[in-house]
Amino acid sequence: MTMLAAAAACRPPLRLASRRALAAAAAAEARSTAARSLCSSSSSVLPPRSRLASSSSSSSSLSPSPLLAGRRRKTSPLACAFGSTAARRTVPSIPSSLTVGAARCFSSSDDGDGGGGGDDDDPSLLESERESMPYDVLIVGGGPAGLAAAIRLRQLCDETGKELSVCVVEKGSEIGAHILSGNVFDPRALKELLPDTDWTTELADFNSSAATPVSEDAFLALTPTGSYRIPNVLLPSQLHNDGNYIISLGQLCRYLGSKAEEMGVEIYPGFAASEVLYDEKGGAVVGVATRDVGIGKDGAPKSTFERGVALLARQTLFAEGARGSCSESLIAKFNLRAGKSSQTCGLGVKEVWEIPEENHRPGFVQHTLGYPLQSSPFDKTYGGTFLYHQEPNLVLAGLVVGLDYANPYLNPYQEFQRWKTHPDIKPHFEGGTCISYGARVLNEGGFNALPKLTFPGGALLGCSAGFLNVVKIKGSHTALKSGCVAAEAVFEELTANADVEPVASSGEIDPSEPAVEATSYQDGMDNSWVKDELYQVRNCHEAFARWGMLPGLVYTGLVCHVTKGMEPWTLSHDGRDADKTGKADDFRPIDYPPPDGVLTFDLLTNLQRSGTYHDDDQPAHLRIKAELTDVPKSVSMGTFAAPEQRFCPAGVYEYVEGESKSDDGGKELVINAQNCIHCKCCSIKMPHEYIDWTVPEGGGGPNYQCM
Numbered sequence: 058m059t060m061l062a063a064a065a066a067c068r069p070p071l072r073l074a075s076r077r078a079l080a081a082a083a084a085a086e087a088r089s090t091a092a093r094s095l096c097s098s099s100s101s102v103l104p105p106r107s108r109l110a111s112s113s114s115s116s117s118s119l120s121p122s123p124l125l126a127g128r129r130r131k132t133s134p135l136a137c138a139f140g141s142t143a144a145r146r147t148v149p150s151i152p153s154s155l156t157v158g159a160a161r162c163f164s165s166s167d168d169g170d171g172g173g174g175g176d177d178d179d180p181s182l183l184e185s186e187r188e189s190m191p192y193d194v195l196i197v198g199g200g201p202a203g204l205a206a207a208i209r210l211r212q213l214c215d216e217t218g219k220e221l222s223v224c225v226v227e228k229g230s231e232i233g234a235h236i237l238s239g240n241v242f243d244p245r246a247l248k249e250l251l252p253d254t255d256w257t258t259e260l261a262d263f264n265s266s267a268a269t270p271v272s273e274d275a276f277l278a279l280t281p282t283g284s285y286r287i288p289n290v291l292l293p294s295q296l297h298n299d300g301n302y303i304i305s306l307g308q309l310c311r312y313l314g315s316k317a318e319e320m321g322v323e324i325y326p327g328f329a330a331s332e333v334l335y336d337e338k339g340g341a342v343v344g345v346a347t348r349d350v351g352i353g354k355d356g357a358p359k360s361t362f363e364r365g366v367a368l369l370a371r372q373t374l375f376a377e378g379a380r381g382s383c384s385e386s387l388i389a390k391f392n393l394r395a396g397k398s399s400q401t402c403g404l405g406v407k408e409v410w411e412i413p414e415e416n417h418r419p420g421f422v423q424h425t426l427g428y429p430l431q432s433s434p435f436d437k438t439y440g441g442t443f444l445y446h447q448e449p450n451l452v453l454a455g456l457v458v459g460l461d462y463a464n465p466y467l468n469p470y471q472e473f474q475r476w477k478t479h480p481d482i483k484p485h486f487e488g489g490t491c492i493s494y495g496a497r498v499l500n501e502g503g504f505n506a507l508p509k510l511t512f513p514g515g516a517l518l519g520c521s522a523g524f525l526n527v528v529k530i531k532g533s534h535t536a537l538k539s540g541c542v543a544a545e546a547v548f549e550e551l552t553a554n555a556d557v558e559p560v561a562s563s564g565e566i567d568p569s570e571p572a573v574e575a576t577s578y579q580d581g582m583d584n585s586w587v588k589d590e591l592y593q594v595r596n597c598h599e600a601f602a603r604w605g606m607l608p609g610l611v612y613t614g615l616v617c618h619v620t621k622g623m624e625p626w627t628l629s630h631d632g633r634d635a636d637k638t639g640k641a642d643d644f645r646p647i648d649y650p651p652p653d654g655v656l657t658f659d660l661l662t663n664l665q666r667s668g669t670y671h672d673d674d675q676p677a678h679l680r681i682k683a684e685l686t687d688v689p690k691s692v693s694m695g696t697f698a699a700p701e702q703r704f705c706p707a708g709v710y711e712y713v714e715g716e717s718k719s720d721d722g723g724k725e726l727v728i729n730a731q732n733c734i735h736c737k738c739c740s741i742k743m744p745h746e747y748i749d750w751t752v753p754e755g756g757g758g759p760n761y762q763c764m
Contacts, residue, residue, distance in 0.1 A: 066715035116596060127293060133165060148406065151358065182358045187346060192323075193223045193551055193560045195344055195370035195403045197330045197383060199227030200236055201306070201378030203314040203532050205250055205540030206547075211320035213548045221551060222561040223322045225314075226347065228329035230315035230756040233307035234668075234733055237407060237497040237764040239443050239455065240306040241298055241422055243269060244587075245539035247587070251316075257302065263315060266308035266763070267448040272420030272589045273296040277481065279428040284481045293617030295594065296531040298422050303447040305763045306533055320503075329752035330703025333383050333390075334367060335514075341572030342514030344369040345383060350754050353674050369566060371574065372547045373515040377542065379500045382750060384521035386486035393517070398630040402503040403440065404738050406473045406706050407455035408663070409501045409763050412489035421446040424530065426606065429472050430458055435605035438462045439598065441503075442476055443530070446676075451763070452485055453623070457500060457530075460704075461602060461741045463639040464647075468703035470496075471649040478650075486656055494663040495764050496706035496736040499532065500525045501598050504591040505629055513572045516543050524587060528594040528613060535587045542585060546578035577713040593622030626704060635746045641698035660708050667734050668760030670751055677730040677754035679709065679739065685720050685747040689726040693744045704742050707732040734759045 071487040105422035192212055196203040202226055210223050229235035247256060275291055277284040289297065318324055331348035335341060345366060353363035375384045379402065388394055426441040439459030446452055456473040476482060500506070507524070509519050519536030526535060550560065551660045557570045582588060597616060601609030616622060652659045671678075681689065693699050694712060701710040709732045712724040735758040740750040 074418040085214060087367050110653035118527045126461075135428055138561055150391055152208065152250070181350065182362055182364070183352075185364055187364050189344075189367035189369050190224075191560045191564070191566045192368065193221035193372070194223045194547060195373045196223070196225045196371065196376055197345055198376035198378060198381065198519075198521070199229070199232045199314060199326065200310060200376055200378055200519060200536065201313070202372065202536035202540040202543075203227075204232075204310060204317055205246070205537040206376065206518060206544040207317045207322040207324075207540075208250060208313065208521070209541045209544035211317070211322055211545065212557060215551070216322070219548075219552045219559075220561040221559050223317075223549065224368065225317065225322060225324045226328050226330055226345070226368070227324070228551050228752055228755050229326055229758065230760055231311075233311040233762075234326070234760045235758055236310050237405070237495045237759075238306040238337070239405075239407070239445065239453065240533060241443075241445060241531065242268070242302045242304045242306070242309070243529075243531055243534040244300070244302060246534045246541065247431060250537060250541055251510045256312075260304075260309060264308050266300040266305050266312075268304045269420050269446070269448045271301045271303065271422050273418070273422065275296050275421070275423040277423065277425045277427075279425050279479060279481070281428050282480065284425070284427075286587060291614065293528055293594075293613060295462055295526065295568050295590075296424070302422065303422065303445045303453070305447070305762045307761050311531075316382055327756035328476060329757075330364075330368075330377075330383055331365065331752050331757040333373075333386060334369070336572060339420045340513060342373050342387070342512065343572070344373055347595055348752050349409065352676060354674055354676050356535075359674070364560055364584075366664075371514075371551055371566060371570065372573070374518050374540075374543055374547065375515060375521050375689075376518040376536075377521050379498050379520040379523070379525075380740055380750075381521045382752060384517055387512060387515070388508050391509070391512045393512065394506070395509075397508060398505040400500060400506045401459065401461050401602075401630050402498045402741050403455045403457045403459045403501045404469050404498050404704070404706065404736065404742075405455055405496060406469055407453065407687050407764065408473075408491050408666075409493040410452040410454065410486055410487065410489040410491050412450055412452055416448045417448075417450045417452075418484075419448045425476075425482075425608075429475050430456075431606045433605075434607035434704060437602060437605050438467070439601045440607075442473075442482075444482070446485075448557070452489065454485070457499070459598075459602070460498070460738065464644045465638050465641050465697040465700040466644055466647045466703065468647065468649060470660055470706045474652065475649060477656055483656065491658065493665065493761065493763055494666040495732055495759055495761050496738070498737045498741060499629075500631060501527050501689055502529055503598060504588070504595040505599075505627060507591075510543075510582060511576055511710055514573045516547070516575055516578050518543050524591065526590055526594065527598050528617065533705070535590070538585060539582060539589050541583040543575070543578045545573040546581055549577060550575045554583060564748065593617070596624070596626075596628040599628035603628065604629065611713065612653070633746065634741050635743055638697055638700060638742070638744065640696055645663040646698075660706070663731060664734070667707075668762070669732065669734050669758060670760070671731045671733065671757040675754055677728060677753045679728050679730045679733060680749045681726075682747055682749050685745055689747050689748040690723055693726075693747070694724065699738060701743060703740055704735060706738065707734045709733050709739065724739040 078623050196207055207223050207225050210221060214220055259512045260268055262268055274289055276287045314324055330345040332346040333342055334346055336345045346367050347365040348631050349365045351359045353359050377384050423444045424441055430438045430440045440457050442456045444454045456476055460471045500520055502523055507522055510522055518533055518539050524535035524539055525532030557567050560566055597613045600612035699712050709729050711727050715725040737750055739748045
């Protein structure tokens with residue numbers, strides 16, 4: 058019996074149990090314990106080879122914040138998952154008629170023996186039968202959209218007396234571990250989901266995370282040495298934050314996860330959905346397969362090998378967030394973006410600081426544009442910064458840059474560090490301590506880039522579809538709403554036929570039931586306030602991209618104050634962000650100042666604050682596509698001066714002198730996959746998109762506590 062199946066044997070499911078709580082192996086326990094630490098001297102962050110000889114602050118031990126330490130939740134091992142007297146759930150093998158949506162491949166080890174060998178070093182294990190677990194509804198991703206869908210489904214079950222089994226699978230080590238957002242939160246959708254709940258009080262009681270009401274809004278245009286405040290009356294109404302709250306979205310998701318479990322939702326963090334499963338005709342989704350564990354980096358099974366589990370469902374909802382690997386494969390397979398604009402993305406880089414209470418301004422919200430990203434009124438680099446004061450004494454600060462920028466020498470992380478030194482920004486951090494760091498991509502294509510939301514057997518939710526409002530700089534509220542609308546559509550479809558017995562009562566999927574498509578989800582979103590909100594600002598991002606900062610501001614003001622989205626034209630975005638990068642010969646390298654270790658930091662020091670951990674002995678989850686193996690050297694380095702060394706906010710990619718001199722004396726690409734914080738930037742901005750981003754073993758990656 059697999060770890061996931063053993064966990065399912067216990068009823069009710071235990072609260073937010075991570076994979077380490079399902080594993081008896083000491084290695085898994087050690088891995089998850091390391092992932093728990095925000096800042097450990099034994100961090101698995103891998104220094105770039107070019108810096109191994111240097112001694113810097115990046116190798117020093119960083120003490121975790123007392124505030125964060127108090128917020129960490131203790132997770133007890135699932136003792137009852139092994140040897141419990143509770144009734145066991147029957148776990149059948151996966152039917153041979155199912156097909157997977159992506160071929161599994163393994164990268165070769167660049168050094169070491171990979172931990173293979175031994176009695177279990179049997180390649181046939183990799184193709185052995187999977188055990189399967191059936192559900193009525195499977196939700197991939199434990200973010201706001203996925204959890205809202207789970208809660209709404211259970212609400213409908215309670216309201217109607219019709220029972221459906223609901224499961225959420227999440228690749229992070231716990232709910233919230235991979236969640237990163239600004240976040241000034243619009244509570245509209247949450248109030249619709251939990252109308253009789255004082256969520257701000259419950260959130261504080263649950264995990265001591267404050268939802269701080271916004272008390273002051275400021276929007277600044279920065280020059281290198283000063284700033285101009287734009288009067289609030291001139292700002293679009295969507296930038297006004299009256300009634301909104303400054304929160305940690307990760308902590309909100311932990312709270313929603315607890316709500317979902319109390320209602321009977323099964324939640325399994327630490328399990329990464331690696332493949333979409335289709336029926337034998339390949340025309341309908343029937344679930345997902347979780348990633349195999351215990352494979353060495355040479356691709357051979359180790360003694361700890363366990364085959365992934367097939368999670369089967371009558372409906373599978375994908376809520377993986379921006380650039381989700383399963384979601385992207387579905388968009389391609391079903392051609393869901395036909396007739397739509399290309400998606401364009403941004404990269405957000407964020408830090409959380411603790412500052413002295415006497416310097417804290419609870420509820421203060423500030424956004425800026427201009428310096429450092431835009432150097433002239435017509436600069437086409439899209440982006441800006443945010444700075445929020447959350448109670449009790451936190452400052453949440455970050456920079457977002459559109460990944461359609463042209464300058465290959467631009468380094469988003471270094472631009473963020475430089476921004477903090479601005480004379481009107483620096484005072485917010487005085488006397489403070491940086492306690493957390495992270496990064497994540499976000500969808501910026503808006504309404505014009507929204508794909509078709511449904512397909513036979515499932516649907517796309519939240520940022521997997523791309524419901525972010527770029528003018529409002531918010532997407533959590535639209536993600537929550539999409540989860541609610543999807544849940545209502547799916548519940549209606551699955552309970553319409555009284556002759557079909559649900560999995561909740563039968564324990565298996567009725568083979569006679571045809572795959573259904575919950576098309577009313579698309580209709581529901583088209584008739585919701587989300588559509589109205591996104592449609593109004595559908596052209597604003599493209600206005601910045603075509604004409605620059607000042608014309609983009611003027612256009613956005615015209616739309617939000619006058620036309621309200623009724624202009625009879627659409628500004629479509631075409632092409633991939635990867636193809637927007639300009640040739641290095643057309644730009645000058647940017648000289649960034651060195652870090653001071655107090656206000657600004659080198660990347661590896663900050664990376665330790667993300668709690669990132671991956672087991673070293675596993676196949677790299679970042680793989681060069683087989684048909685593009687020549688791109689790193691011939692195109693990326695040769696034409697664009699290797700921009701991946703600068704745009705990656707985790708130091709994953711670097712070019713070093715080869716250990717054995719090649720004929721041309723060139724450098725070799727080294728991929729430090731252990732550093733990856735799952736931001737997905739490389740899958741978007743790489744020249745020719747030469748990287749295939751796949752999921753590592755479940756539970757790996759960052760372990761954000763207050764993002």
